[in-house]
Amino acid sequence: MRLGRYESSESSNMGTAITFLLIGLGAGALAGLLLAPKSGKLLRRDLKRGYEDAKDTLDEWADEAKDHVRDAKDRVKDVAERGVDMAADLRDAARERVEPLRRAITRT
Helix, strand or coil, rough: CCCCCCCHHHHHHHHHHHHHHHHHHHHHHHHHHHHCCCCCCCCCCCCHHHHHHHHHCCCHHHHHHHHHHHHHHHHHHHHHHHHHHHHHHHHHHHHHHHHHHHHHHHCC
C-alpha cells in the first residue's frame, strides 16, 4: 500500500460495498425520519420500531452466519478426518514395502 492512495484487494470489495451500503441506508433513514413532519411522540415510536426491526434483522444474519460457520467447521472436520485416514493408509503401505528391506538389513 502506498501512502496517500487507497488500494483495495479483490477479497475485501464485497465487505466494503456492504459496509458503505449499510451506512448509506442508515444515514438516509435517519435523515428521512428527522425531516418528516411528525410529532416527537410519533418520531420516537418510529425510531423505536426501526431499531427493533434492525436488531431483528441483525439477529437473523448472525444466526445465518453461525449456521454457515458450523457447516464450514463440519466440512473441515470431515476433510481432516479423511486426511488422517489417508495418512494412516500411506503409513501402513510404506511399512509393508519397507519391512522386507528392514529384515534383509538386520540379517546381514
